[in-house]
Amino acid sequence: MKRQLVRWSSLAAGALLATGAMAFPAQAGEVTPGVVGGTRAAQGEFPFMVRLSMGCGGAMITRQVVLTAAHCVGATGNNTSITATVGQVDLQSASATKIKSTKVYRAPGYSSASSGKDWALIKLASAVPAAVTTLPIASTTAYDSGTFTVAGWGAASEGGAQQRYLLKANVPFVSDASCASAYPGLVQAASLCAGNLASGGVDTCQGDSGGPMFRRDSANNWIQVGITSWGEGCARPGKPGVYTQVSTYASAISAAAATL
Known part of the structure:
Protein backbone atom coordinates (compact mmCIF):
# COMPACT_ATOMS: atom_id res chain seq x y z
CA MET A 1 0.00 0.00 0.00
CA LYS A 2 1.16 3.53 -0.72
CA ARG A 3 1.75 5.46 2.46
CA GLN A 4 0.63 8.71 0.86
CA LEU A 5 -0.45 8.78 -2.74
CA VAL A 6 -0.74 12.47 -3.52
CA ARG A 7 1.85 14.93 -2.28
CA TRP A 8 -0.69 17.00 -0.36
CA SER A 9 -1.28 16.83 3.36
CA SER A 10 -4.94 16.60 4.33
CA LEU A 11 -3.93 17.03 7.98
CA ALA A 12 -2.09 20.25 7.22
CA ALA A 13 -4.99 21.48 5.13
CA GLY A 14 -7.43 20.71 7.93
CA ALA A 15 -5.36 22.70 10.38
CA LEU A 16 -5.13 25.55 7.89
CA LEU A 17 -8.86 25.70 7.30
CA ALA A 18 -9.50 25.67 11.03
CA THR A 19 -7.03 28.45 11.88
CA GLY A 20 -6.77 30.43 8.67
CA ALA A 21 -2.99 30.22 8.75
CA MET A 22 -0.37 27.56 8.09
CA ALA A 23 1.34 26.18 11.19
CA PHE A 24 5.13 25.87 11.08
CA PRO A 25 7.55 23.98 13.33
CA ALA A 26 9.22 25.98 16.08
CA GLN A 27 12.47 27.55 14.89
CA ALA A 28 15.78 27.72 16.72
CA GLY A 29 18.27 29.41 14.41
CA GLU A 30 18.15 27.71 11.03
CA VAL A 31 14.81 26.35 9.88
CA THR A 32 14.53 22.66 9.09
CA PRO A 33 14.62 22.26 5.29
CA GLY A 34 11.51 21.40 3.30
CA VAL A 35 11.71 19.35 0.06
CA VAL A 36 13.57 16.24 1.19
CA GLY A 37 17.31 16.75 0.72
CA GLY A 38 16.78 20.39 -0.25
CA THR A 39 18.51 23.67 0.54
CA ARG A 40 16.99 27.09 1.14
CA ALA A 41 16.23 29.13 -1.98
CA ALA A 42 17.49 32.70 -2.14
CA GLN A 43 15.01 35.55 -2.15
CA LEU A 135 7.03 30.48 -15.70
CA PRO A 136 6.52 29.31 -19.30
CA ILE A 137 5.26 25.75 -19.77
CA ALA A 138 6.91 23.20 -22.04
CA SER A 139 4.86 22.58 -25.17
CA THR A 140 7.06 19.76 -26.50
CA THR A 141 9.01 16.88 -24.96
CA ALA A 142 12.35 18.54 -25.81
CA TYR A 143 13.06 19.32 -22.16
CA ASP A 144 11.52 16.24 -20.57
CA SER A 145 14.87 14.72 -19.56
CA GLY A 146 18.11 15.71 -17.87
CA THR A 147 18.31 17.25 -14.41
CA PHE A 148 15.30 19.09 -13.06
CA THR A 149 14.79 21.57 -10.22
CA VAL A 150 11.94 21.26 -7.73
CA ALA A 151 10.94 23.74 -5.05
CA GLY A 152 8.31 24.02 -2.36
CA TRP A 153 7.32 24.65 1.22
CA GLY A 154 6.42 21.03 1.92
CA ALA A 155 7.73 18.53 4.44
CA ALA A 156 11.46 17.93 4.88
CA SER A 157 10.88 14.27 5.68
CA GLU A 158 8.14 11.74 5.11
CA GLY A 159 5.22 12.69 7.36
CA GLY A 160 6.96 15.88 8.50
CA ALA A 161 5.64 19.40 9.02
CA GLN A 162 5.09 22.10 6.40
CA GLN A 163 7.91 24.63 6.17
CA ARG A 164 8.23 28.38 6.53
CA TYR A 165 10.97 28.91 3.93
CA LEU A 166 11.08 27.86 0.27
CA LEU A 167 13.45 24.97 -0.36
CA LYS A 168 14.92 23.74 -3.63
CA ALA A 169 16.58 20.56 -4.88
CA ASN A 170 17.84 19.00 -8.10
CA VAL A 171 16.42 15.66 -9.19
CA PRO A 172 17.48 13.52 -12.17
CA PHE A 173 15.13 12.21 -14.84
CA VAL A 174 13.86 8.65 -14.44
CA SER A 175 12.80 6.83 -17.61
CA ASP A 176 9.20 5.78 -18.15
CA ALA A 177 10.26 2.13 -18.16
CA SER A 178 12.06 2.39 -14.81
CA CYS A 179 9.21 4.41 -13.31
CA ALA A 180 6.64 1.89 -14.50
CA SER A 181 8.67 -0.87 -12.83
CA ALA A 182 8.44 1.08 -9.58
CA TYR A 183 4.75 1.85 -10.07
CA PRO A 184 2.90 -0.83 -12.07
CA GLY A 185 -0.01 0.75 -13.92
CA LEU A 186 1.74 4.10 -14.33
CA VAL A 187 0.05 6.22 -17.02
CA GLN A 188 3.25 6.92 -18.91
CA ALA A 189 1.83 9.45 -21.36
CA ALA A 190 0.68 11.59 -18.44
CA SER A 191 3.72 11.19 -16.19
CA LEU A 192 7.27 12.45 -15.86
CA CYS A 193 9.34 10.81 -13.13
CA ALA A 194 12.39 12.09 -11.30
CA GLY A 195 14.58 11.20 -8.32
CA ASN A 196 17.64 9.22 -7.27
CA LEU A 197 16.25 5.81 -8.14
CA ALA A 198 18.95 3.72 -6.47
CA SER A 199 19.60 5.75 -3.33
CA GLY A 200 16.60 8.04 -2.83
CA GLY A 201 17.33 10.92 -0.47
CA VAL A 202 16.09 13.83 -2.60
CA ASP A 203 12.44 14.35 -3.49
CA THR A 204 9.34 16.45 -3.17
CA CYS A 205 7.08 15.50 -0.28
CA GLN A 206 3.70 16.18 1.33
CA GLY A 207 2.79 19.85 0.93
CA ASP A 208 4.75 20.25 -2.32
CA SER A 209 1.82 19.11 -4.49
CA GLY A 210 1.02 21.40 -7.38
CA GLY A 211 4.43 23.03 -7.37
CA PRO A 212 6.51 23.13 -10.55
CA MET A 213 9.34 20.91 -11.71
CA PHE A 214 11.45 22.98 -14.09
CA ARG A 215 14.79 23.22 -15.92
CA ARG A 216 16.68 25.56 -18.23
CA ASP A 217 15.66 25.73 -21.88
CA SER A 218 17.95 26.32 -24.88
CA ALA A 219 18.03 30.05 -24.08
CA ASN A 220 18.93 29.34 -20.43
CA ASN A 221 15.51 30.42 -19.19
CA TRP A 222 13.40 28.42 -16.75
CA ILE A 223 10.67 26.29 -18.28
CA GLN A 224 8.13 24.13 -16.44
CA VAL A 225 8.10 20.46 -17.41
CA GLY A 226 6.18 18.91 -14.51
CA ILE A 227 3.66 19.46 -11.72
CA THR A 228 4.32 17.75 -8.39
CA SER A 229 1.71 15.01 -8.23
CA TRP A 230 2.29 11.78 -6.30
CA GLY A 231 4.67 9.07 -5.16
CA GLU A 232 5.10 6.34 -2.60
CA GLY A 233 6.39 8.03 0.52
CA CYS A 234 9.13 10.64 0.09
CA ALA A 235 12.69 10.11 -1.16
CA ARG A 236 12.53 6.32 -0.81
CA PRO A 237 15.02 4.28 -2.84
CA GLY A 238 13.31 2.73 -5.85
CA LYS A 239 10.29 5.07 -5.55
CA PRO A 240 10.79 8.24 -7.62
CA GLY A 241 8.50 11.24 -7.56
CA VAL A 242 5.78 11.28 -10.20
CA TYR A 243 4.98 14.60 -11.88
CA THR A 244 2.24 15.55 -14.32
CA GLN A 245 3.94 15.75 -17.72
CA VAL A 246 3.19 19.33 -18.70
CA SER A 247 4.01 18.86 -22.39
CA THR A 248 1.17 16.32 -22.66
CA TYR A 249 -1.38 18.90 -21.53
Missing part, protein backbone atom coordinates in the same frame (compact mmCIF):
# COMPACT_ATOMS: atom_id res chain seq x y z
CA GLY A 44 14.08 36.22 -5.79
CA GLU A 45 15.66 33.01 -7.10
CA PHE A 46 12.34 31.52 -8.22
CA PRO A 47 9.97 34.51 -8.33
CA PHE A 48 7.23 32.52 -10.07
CA MET A 49 6.65 30.26 -7.05
CA VAL A 50 3.26 30.36 -5.30
CA ARG A 51 2.11 29.00 -1.96
CA LEU A 52 -1.60 28.18 -1.83
CA SER A 53 -3.61 28.30 1.38
CA MET A 54 -4.91 24.72 1.18
CA GLY A 55 -1.34 23.49 1.62
CA CYS A 56 -0.18 23.13 -2.01
CA GLY A 57 2.24 24.89 -4.30
CA GLY A 58 1.91 26.35 -7.76
CA ALA A 59 3.54 28.57 -10.36
CA MET A 60 2.39 31.74 -12.10
CA ILE A 61 1.87 31.00 -15.80
CA THR A 62 0.29 34.40 -16.49
CA ARG A 63 0.17 37.55 -14.36
CA GLN A 64 -3.13 36.37 -12.88
CA VAL A 65 -3.28 32.57 -13.31
CA VAL A 66 -1.62 29.87 -11.18
CA LEU A 67 -0.91 26.37 -12.49
CA THR A 68 -1.24 23.70 -9.79
CA ALA A 69 -2.39 20.09 -9.35
CA ALA A 70 -6.00 19.01 -9.85
CA HIS A 71 -5.92 17.03 -6.61
CA CYS A 72 -5.33 20.30 -4.72
CA VAL A 73 -8.62 21.91 -5.75
CA GLY A 74 -12.31 21.23 -6.05
CA ALA A 75 -14.56 21.34 -9.08
CA THR A 76 -14.38 23.96 -11.82
CA GLY A 77 -16.24 27.15 -10.97
CA ASN A 78 -16.17 30.38 -9.00
CA ASN A 79 -14.02 30.04 -5.89
CA THR A 80 -12.95 32.80 -3.51
CA SER A 81 -11.67 30.54 -0.72
CA ILE A 82 -8.03 30.18 -1.81
CA THR A 83 -5.28 32.63 -0.89
CA ALA A 84 -2.08 32.73 -2.96
CA THR A 85 1.09 33.97 -1.30
CA VAL A 86 3.72 35.30 -3.72
CA GLY A 87 6.89 37.35 -3.77
CA GLN A 88 8.70 35.92 -0.75
CA VAL A 89 10.58 32.73 0.16
CA ASP A 90 9.59 33.37 3.80
CA LEU A 91 5.86 32.80 4.18
CA GLN A 92 5.86 34.84 7.39
CA SER A 93 7.43 37.89 5.76
CA ALA A 94 5.39 41.07 6.20
CA SER A 95 6.20 42.00 2.60
CA ALA A 96 4.71 38.85 1.07
CA THR A 97 1.78 39.55 -1.26
CA LYS A 98 -1.45 37.66 -0.60
CA ILE A 99 -4.17 37.54 -3.28
CA LYS A 100 -7.53 35.77 -3.15
CA SER A 101 -8.77 33.45 -5.86
CA THR A 102 -11.83 34.13 -8.01
CA LYS A 103 -12.11 30.95 -10.11
CA VAL A 104 -10.82 27.39 -10.30
CA TYR A 105 -10.50 25.31 -13.45
CA ARG A 106 -9.82 21.61 -12.91
CA ALA A 107 -8.74 19.43 -15.84
CA PRO A 108 -11.80 17.88 -17.49
CA GLY A 109 -12.02 14.16 -16.80
CA TYR A 110 -9.72 14.25 -13.76
CA SER A 111 -10.42 11.40 -11.32
CA SER A 112 -7.22 10.79 -9.36
CA ALA A 113 -3.59 11.86 -9.44
CA SER A 114 -2.31 8.46 -10.54
CA SER A 115 -4.84 8.31 -13.39
CA GLY A 116 -3.44 11.40 -15.13
CA LYS A 117 -4.83 14.85 -15.93
CA ASP A 118 -3.54 16.10 -12.58
CA TRP A 119 -3.49 19.80 -13.43
CA ALA A 120 -5.64 22.79 -12.55
CA LEU A 121 -5.69 26.55 -12.87
CA ILE A 122 -6.54 29.19 -10.29
CA LYS A 123 -7.44 32.72 -11.35
CA LEU A 124 -6.48 35.42 -8.87
CA ALA A 125 -8.50 38.54 -8.08
CA SER A 126 -5.68 40.78 -9.31
CA ALA A 127 -2.40 40.54 -11.18
CA VAL A 128 0.74 39.76 -9.19
CA PRO A 129 3.35 42.48 -8.53
CA ALA A 130 5.94 43.19 -11.22
CA ALA A 131 8.67 41.41 -9.25
CA VAL A 132 6.75 38.13 -9.55
CA THR A 133 7.63 36.60 -12.92
CA THR A 134 5.75 33.98 -14.90
CA ALA A 250 0.25 22.16 -22.68
CA SER A 251 -2.31 23.03 -25.34
CA ALA A 252 -5.24 22.31 -23.00
CA ILE A 253 -3.62 24.32 -20.19
CA SER A 254 -2.95 27.31 -22.45
CA ALA A 255 -6.46 27.21 -23.92
CA ALA A 256 -8.08 27.04 -20.49
CA ALA A 257 -5.91 29.86 -19.10
CA ALA A 258 -7.00 32.09 -21.98
CA THR A 259 -10.66 31.67 -20.99
CA LEU A 260 -10.29 32.57 -17.31
